[in-house]
Amino acid sequence: MILRLRTRDGMFRVKTEPDSEIKTVISNLETQLKKKNVDLFHSKISINGSTFNVEDILYNKNSDFDLKHGAILTLTFEESAVIPETRPTSTVDSSFLGKDSVTSDEFSVTQFPVDDLLDKKDGIIKRKRTSLCRHSDKGMCEYCSPLPPWDSNYLNEHNIKHKSFHAYLNELNESTNKASGSSYIPPLKELSFEVAKNCTGGHKPWPQGICSKCQPSAITLQLQDFRMVDHVEMSDPQLINNFIESWRSSGSQRLGILYGTYEEYTSVPLGIKAVVHAIYEPPQADELDGITLSDWENEEHINRVANLCGLTKVGVIFTDLIDAGNGDGTVICKRHKDSYFLSSLEIMFAARGQIKNPNYTKHSKSGKFSSKFVTCVLSGNLNQEIEISSYQVSASAESLVRADLISASTHPGMVFVNEKTTNRYVPDIFFKETNRYDIVVKKNAKPAFPNDYLLVALTHGFPDNPNNFFKSNKFTVENRQYIGKFQDIGGLKNYTESKDLNIFMENLSDFHLLCFLFELEMLNTKEKKLCCDIAIKQDPRLCYELFETPGWKTVMALMTVLE
Ligand code: ZN
Ligand code: ZN
DSSP states (O other), rough: EEEEETTTTTEEEEEOTTTTTTTHHHHHHHHHHOTTOGGGGGGGETTTEEEGGGGSSTTSSSSGGGGOOTTTTEOOOOBOOOOOOOSSSSSOGGGGOOOOEEESSEEEEEEOOOHHHHTTOOBOOOOOOOOOOOSSSOOOOOTSBBOOOTTTTHHHTOOSSSSSSSHHHHHHHHHHHHHHOOSSSOBBOOOOOSSSSSSSSSSOHHHHHHHOSOOOOOOOEESSSESOOOOEHHHEEEHHHHHHHHHHHHHHOOOOOOOOOEEEEETTTTTTEEEEEEEEEEEEETTTTEEEOOTTHHHHHHHHHHHHHTTTTEEEEEEEEOBOOSSSOOBBOOSSSOOSSOOOOHHHHHHHHHHHSSOOOOTTTTTTEOOOOOOEEEETTTOOOOOEEEEEEEHHHHHHHHTTTEEOOOSSTTEEEEEEEESSSOOEEEEEEEESSSOOEEEEOOOOEEEEGGGGEEEEEEESOOOOSSSOOOOTTOOGGTTOOOOOHHEEEHHHHSSSSHHHHHOOOHHHHHHHHHOOOOOOOOHHHHHHHHHHHOOOOHHHOOOOOSSHHHHHHHHHHHH
């Protein structure tokens, strides 16, 4: 019989017998895995929902766990030696996005294609001749001269609350590199609020010693005047309808991961928008008043499916919906300027998401700067309608979380400053506030300060001409067992057996179906890519190619067995 072993490096098959010991299965996997820095015999294994230390069950037999042909076991291992990271690359597999590598002095950094595109633009805002102009057609004056993309009057007039990342970058670049004729100095610098490592001050390392060289200086929090992403676009309203459906049928809240692309957003000078094409719902326990995320074991697998479709993880969305009880679909408005937009707990969550998904840029010495990961909330607006709001937290918020300086407080509108401990150095933190005499005053942020200082609001919308990336969203959404929805082979069969190629291609064009299909591990990478291409391009010629592959024939054979 064949057992399937799921690892972070993919799925492996091991041939074994019911009477064989688990030890032989692990040994077999070890030869297939070919990794020197992993000790599989000291890893963890999940069998039928229970987790064991491998070494505890080495001499058990397969039959002891009732393991049958085709069973899937999940192996979780630690890699002992960390391979030094000299070449940061984005989480997106660049080969599928056709990205160029850009070389800076230090190392090569793979940027998002939109950054490569905007790097080439100056974003200068051209203006037409006005009635105030007193010069000839060839002349120019203060009323008609071109403006830089960060011009605050222009942004105010166009109701743009923050300059774009690339406008900010170009502005910084102008002051950093204007004078220096020679080599390029990366203008961006990642903020660090931690005690500097490897201090040369001649004392014992922190926490045994600290000096003025390595201790972080005082922090003054200000509203961030730029944003890494300006706008979030849901490519299809049906994405949101589908997502809210779980709340409609259960009353409990829901969280989804946003997959899409980053593209130029022309409504803002040098702007960027996150375009969402799919929402994946990871394992979670949903309550009426919140969500608890469970371990997301197949996260890497889902990321790879998205990459094969040319998509990347762009953010997260969650609901905070309470029916207003009017029987007309209205919901209670909880979030407004007198309460909060993102609670302090959600700010911590958003910050961790951003830290986990850094923005790679060749304009920062470290190769990284902040993040393009967005956080969207579906909640009631002032008219009690369901509305999407999109946010990011500031680069300072990321650094505060990285240095473990802040926590969520019991007051959702306030962020708590952590206490100093023997291991945690907490510098003075201030924020600027306008008092009732309209004077800007610096206030100590301890013990807590308003959330708004860490928050950046993005705009949101649907495209004028919806052009659905995925054509279908009929296949059962993952992890919805709690509302009686199960993904199974029977469902897959229903959506893949159509002899009408147009119907077949449309049904295959469903992110949830592709994730489920690929998880069966019957298709190789090339066959999976072919499925994704059919899903996106809707080209019948690719179908004929797919039908001839061994992997697809295996899938079809499995379907036939079901009859
Ligand atoms: Zn003029
Ligand atoms: Zn020092």
